[in-house]
Amino acid sequence: MDRPRLNRLNIVLAELSFSQKDLSTYLGVNLNTISRWCRNIHQPELQMLNQIAKFFQIDILRLIEPSNWENETGPPAYTVYLAQKVKEKKSGKIRQRTTIAPKKGR
Numbered sequence: 001m002d003r004p005r006l007n008r009l010n011i012v013l014a015e016l017s018f019s020q021k022d023l024s025t026y027l028g029v030n031l032n033t034i035s036r037w038c039r040n041i042h043q044p045e046l047q048m049l050n051q052i053a054k055f056f057q058i059d060i061l062r063l064i065e066p067s068n069w070e071n072e073t074g075p076p077a078y079t080v081y082l083a084q085k086v087k088e089k090k091s092g093k094i095r096q097r098t099t100i101a102p103k104k105g106r
Helices: 009-015 020-027 031-038 046-056 077-091
Strands: none
Touching (some): 009 031
């Protein structure tokens, strides 16, 4: 199964003629980590994406693959989720949650 591409880091590196080593040196991050990000095996945290955008002097949105959920057919995911919850509640599979008062001092 193909891994979804969530970030565009490898594309941006190529567009701006930078190497993974350049980015690794600037961020102080292991080159293997940059490679995993570029292959979308792992994703950088948002704070790191902000530092990457700063390095390239680009908008952070250029580093993120646009979502395409608008093109999906069928009902929105939340309606499917809510319908399942209603079904479970009617069948008695969902226990009512009890609210526990927070401990003092928190």
